Structure formats: C-alpha cells, structure tokens
Amino acid sequence: MDLLERVGLDKEYYHRFPHQFSGGQRQRIGIARALALDPEIIVADEPVSALDVSVQAQIINLFKDLQDEFGFTYVFIAHDLSVVKYLSDRIAVMYLGExxxxxxxxELFSNPLHPYTQALISAIPIPNPRHKEERIILKGDIPSPVNPPKGCRFHNRCFKCMKICKKLQPKVKEINGHKVKCHLYMMKEGR
Known part of the structure; x- marks a missing residue:
C-alpha cells in the first residue's frame, strides 16, 4: 500500500485488474514493482515513450523525486534527448547497438563530438518560433544491426564520412573525460 502511495496511486487501486488502469497508471505500477525490490539500479527502457505528453511529465518528475528520495541509479534508455537530459548525469549515445x-x-549538449550525436541534438525542438537553427538531416537507410556495415557503423549515413570510415572500425578516443568513437578525432592525432 505504501508503494502505491509513493508512486501517486490511491490504496483503493490495489484490488483493480490490469485492464482497469490507464497507461500512466500502469507505468506507476511498474515503478512500484521495481521499488519493492529495494534496488540500487533501475533499468528503464523507453518508460515514457507511449504516454501522453502531460502524463510523461508526471512520470519523469516521479522518476526524479524517487531518485532523490532513495538514491538509486537509473539506466534510462530513450530516444527523447530532452527527457534524457533532464534525468541524467552522464549520457551514452548508441548507434546500432554500439x-x-x-x-x-x-558536455554532450554543449559540445557533441560524434556526427550522429550532432544530428540527434539538432533534431530537438526549440520552443521559440523565431529561433532558426540548421537541422542535420541524415540520409540513407539504417543498416541492419545483425549485419552491420564494414568500418564505422554510421558511415553510410554520416555527413562527415571519409574513406577510412568505410574501411576501419574507429577506436575510442578520450578527450578530457569525453569519449567518442569516430575517425575525425583519431585523424587529429595523426593516426
């Protein structure tokens, strides 16, 4: 009963059946179930993507409040970078599972290094109709993650692609704690 209240549901909901709950209420129940295990880490995979925008805001604020109260860590997986930015301390950007x-x-939002990250950040809507920012539009088809392309996995959609990108898998380069996997930064070393 305490967990229901902590996630914003009334105790009377305890006797309801799953089909009697809205999407937001089901998400709150999922969060309560995770809390029941007294976790140190919660993995949340697209926890708000299927919810109405106003309900998304409630659930995101619930995640933040519970983290402040219990001190656990989230591995928060999402495509919406504005949600990720609000909840995260560190962000990993993935492309084709890498x-x-x-x-x-x-650092990520002020200085994105990888071309894919740059494209993702350019797609975030800015709530100012007078603000005109150049959006990076990626071209080409997304390759199969089962059979990724040779070289850099992003090369066939990359607007900064070089010959080496099509041949060699880039290595991770660390720049002041900022890690990026891109030939652009390896070339600066003279590799």
Missing part, C-alpha cells in the same frame, strides 16, 4: 559517445550531460 556506444559512439559518452560524457557528462553538460
């Missing part, structure tokens, strides 16, 4: 960039959130 981390291409990882750093603190402030």
């Amino acid at each position: 981390i291409v960039e990882i750093c603190k959130k402030e």
